[in-house]
Amino acid sequence: MGADFVQLSLTPILIGVLAAIACALPGNFLILRRQALIGDAISHVVLPGIVVAFLVTGSLASLPMLLGAAGASLIAVLLIETIRRLGRIEPGAAMGVVFTAMFAGGVLLLEQSDTSGVHLDVEHALMGNLESLIWFDATGWSSLLDPVALASLPPELPRIALVAALITVLMLVFWRPLKLSTFDEGFAATLGLPVRLIGLALVAASAVAAVAAFDAVGSIIVIAMFICPPATARLMTERLEHQVAWSTGFAALSAVLGYVLAGYGPLWLGSAHAVSAAGMIATVSGLMLAAACLAAPHRRRIGQPSA
Amino acid sequence: MQARDRIELVADREAEAEARAEAARAAMALRAITVSYGESPAVFSVDATFPRDSLIAIVGPNGAGKSTLLKAALGIVPRLSGTVTVFGAPLERARARVAYVPQRASVDWDFPTRVIDVVLMGLYRELGLLGFVRASHRERALACLARVGMTDFADRQIGQLSGGQQQRVFLARALAQDADLYLLDEPFAGVDAATEKAIIDVLKALKAEARTVVCVHHDLATVTAYFDRVLLINTRRIAEGPVATAFTAENLQATYGGRLASAHIDQLRLSEQG
Numbered sequence: 001m002g003a004d005f006v007q008l009s010l011t012p013i014l015i016g017v018l019a020a021i022a023c024a025l026p027g028n029f030l031i032l033r034r035q036a037l038i039g040d041a042i043s044h045v046v047l048p049g050i051v052v053a054f055l056v057t058g059s060l061a062s063l064p065m066l067l068g069a070a071g072a073s074l075i076a077v078l079l080i081e082t083i084r085r086l087g088r089i090e091p092g093a094a095m096g097v098v099f100t101a102m103f104a105g106g107v108l109l110l111e112q113s114d115t116s117g118v119h120l121d122v123e124h125a126l127m128g129n130l131e132s133l134i135w136f137d138a139t140g141w142s143s144l145l146d147p148v149a150l151a152s153l154p155p156e157l158p159r160i161a162l163v164a165a166l167i168t169v170l171m172l173v174f175w176r177p178l179k180l181s182t183f184d185e186g187f188a189a190t191l192g193l194p195v196r197l198i199g200l201a202l203v204a205a206s207a208v209a210a211v212a213a214f215d216a217v218g219s220i221i222v223i224a225m226f227i228c229p230p231a232t233a234r235l236m237t238e239r240l241e242h243q244v245a246w247s248t249g250f251a252a253l254s255a256v257l258g259y260v261l262a263g264y265g266p267l268w269l270g271s272a273h274a275v276s277a278a279g280m281i282a283t284v285s286g287l288m289l290a291a292a293c294l295a296a297p298h299r300r301r302i303g304q305p306s307a
Numbered sequence: 308m309q310a311r312d313r314i315e316l317v318a319d320r321e322a323e324a325e326a327r328a329e330a331a332r333a334a335m336a337l338r339a340i341t342v343s344y345g346e347s348p349a350v351f352s353v354d355a356t357f358p359r360d361s362l363i364a365i366v367g368p369n370g371a372g373k374s375t376l377l378k379a380a381l382g383i384v385p386r387l388s389g390t391v392t393v394f395g396a397p398l399e400r401a402r403a404r405v406a407y408v409p410q411r412a413s414v415d416w417d418f419p420t421r422v423i424d425v426v427l428m429g430l431y432r433e434l435g436l437l438g439f440v441r442a443s444h445r446e447r448a449l450a451c452l453a454r455v456g457m458t459d460f461a462d463r464q465i466g467q468l469s470g471g472q473q474q475r476v477f478l479a480r481a482l483a484q485d486a487d488l489y490l491l492d493e494p495f496a497g498v499d500a501a502t503e504k505a506i507i508d509v510l511k512a513l514k515a516e517a518r519t520v521v522c523v524h525h526d527l528a529t530v531t532a533y534f535d536r537v538l539l540i541n542t543r544r545i546a547e548g549p550v551a552t553a554f555t556a557e558n559l560q561a562t563y564g565g566r567l568a569s570a571h572i573d574q575l576r577l578s579e580q581g
Contacts, residue, residue, distance in 0.1 A: 176436060180428055184414045189383045190407040191431050238464035240419045
C-alpha cells in the first residue's frame with residue numbers, strides 16, 4: 001500500500017465513493033416519494049445529450065459534455081411532465097416511455113455518427129471508466145501535499161467532490177422542509193411551504209448528481225446508488241435521520257468493496273483479468289440490499305399492509 | 308332609471324356590503340369556489356361561511372367534492388375560480404391561524420419517523436429552517452400528545468400505530484399549531500370507538516376555547532350530536548346553516564338523491580314531526 005496505491009487506486013476509489021454518496025443522498029428522498037426511477041431515467045437520458053454535445057463541438061471536453069447532459073435531463077423532465085398531463089397516465093409510465101426512447105435515440109446517434117476515433121461508446125456510457133481515472137504524477141502519499149502533483153489530479157475528482165459537498169449542504173439546510181413535504185405534502189403546503197419547488201429542486205439535485213457521476217462512473221452505478229444504499233438503510237432503522245447516515249455508509253462501503261473486488265477478486269479466483277469496477281460496485285450494493293432483506297432489524301414491513 | 312330599479316340596486320349593494328362584513332367576521336368565507344380535476348368540475352361555484360366559535364360538518368355523498376373543497380380552501384389544489392377569506396384576510400396572510408388535518412390514508416405510515424417527530428412538524432412555523440428543537444418544544448409536543456391520550460407512544464415508529472392512533476397523532480400535530488381555525492378531513496373515518504370519543508372531546512374543547520372547527524364528515528347518524536352547523540354539498544352547495552334548520556330530510560334528499568338509505572331520512576322526518 002504505497003506509491004502504486006496512491007497512483008493507481010486512490011483516485012478511482014475516492015471518485016467512486018463520492019459519486020456513490022452524491023447519488024445515495026437524494027435517493028433516500030426519491031424512494032420515499034415513490035420516484036426512485038427518476039435516477040434511472042436521468043442516467044439514461046444523459047446519453048443522447050452527451051452524443052449531441054460531441055457532434056456539435058467535436059470534442060470530449062467536460063464542459064460541453066456536462067451542458068449536453070444537463071440539457072437532455074431538462075428536456076426529459078419537461079417531456080415526462082407533458083406526457084403525464086396530456087396522456088393522463090401515471091408518472092412511472094411517462095418516465096419509462098421518455099427515458100427508454102431517449103436512451104435508444106442516443107445509441108442510434110452514437111452508432112450512426114463517426115465517433116469511432118474517440119472514447120465514446122455504449123460500453124463507456126454504461127460502465128464509465130473508473131479504472132482509468134488514475135493519478136499519473138503521484139509518487140506516493142507525499143504527493144497529497146505536493147501542489148504540482150495535485151494539479152494533475154483527474155478533473156473528475158474535484159468535480160464530483162464539489163457536487164457531493166453541494167448536495168450534502170443543501171440537504172442539511174433544507175432538511176426540515178424536505179422531510180415534511182416528503183412525508184405529508186398537503187400539510188406542508190398549508191404551512192406555506194413551496195412544495196412543488198421543493199419537489200423540483202430534489203429532482204434537479206438528483207440530476208446534477210447523476211450527470212456528475214455518469215461522467216466518471218457510468219450509468220449502471222448511478223442507477224444502483226440511487227436505490228440500493230437508501231433501500232438497504234431503510235431496513236436498518238425507523239428514523240429518517242439515521243437512514244440517511246446508514247445510506248451514506250453503505251454507499252461508501254459498496255464503492256470501496258466493489259473497486260477492490262473488481263481489481264483483485266478475479267485474481268484470487270485464479271483468473272487473469274480484472275472485471276469492471278462500476279459493475280462490481282453496483283453488484284456489491286445489490287448484495288448488501290439482499291443481505292439486509294434477510295437479516296436487517298426492520299425488514300418486517302416490506303410488503304406488509306399497514307394496520 | 309325607474310324608482311323601483313333604484314331601490315333594488317340599493318338593496319343589492321346593501322346585501323353585498325352585508326356579505327362582505329359577514330365574511331370579515333367569519334373564521335373562513337369561501338366565495339364561488341370551483342375546482343376541476345378533469346372534464347367536469349369536482350366542486351362548482353360553492354359559497355360557504357364558517358362562523359367563529361362553531362363546530363361545522365361538511366356533509367355529502369362520496370365524490371361530492373368535500374375533501375376537494377377543503378383542499379381548495381387551503382390552496383393545496385388549484386382553484387379555477389373563487390376567493391378564500393380567513394378571519395377577514397387573504398389566506399396567505401392568515402396561514403399561521405389555520406391548522407389542517409389531512410385524511411389519514413393520504414400519507415405513507417411506513418415513513419421512517421417517530422410519533423413525536425410528526426407532532427413537532429406542527430411547530431414548523433416556530434422552528435423554521437434551522438431552529439433547534441429545545442426541551443420546551445418537546446414538552447409542548449408531549450402535552451399535545453397527552454390531550455389525545457397518546458403520551459406513551461411518543462417514541463414509537465408511526466407504522467406501529469393502529470388507524471385510530473394514527474388519527475390521534477395527526478390531531479396532536481394540529482394542536483401543536485395552536486391555530487384558531489381547524490380544518491379536518493374525515494377525522495372519524497375508520498377509527499375505533501375510543502378514538503372517536505377522544506377526538507370529539509378534543510374538538511368540543513377547541514370550540515370551548517373559542518376556536519372554529521370544520522370537519523369533512525361522512526356519518527349522518529352523529530351529525531346532530533357532534534356539530535352545531537352543517538354544510539351540505541354535492542359538487543354544488545345544497546344547504547348551509549345550523550344543524551337544526553339545515554340538516555333536514557328534504558335537504559339530505561336533495562344532497563344524496565336516491566342514493567341515501569331511506570332509514571335515516573325516515574328517522575329525521577319522524578323527529579321533525581315530533
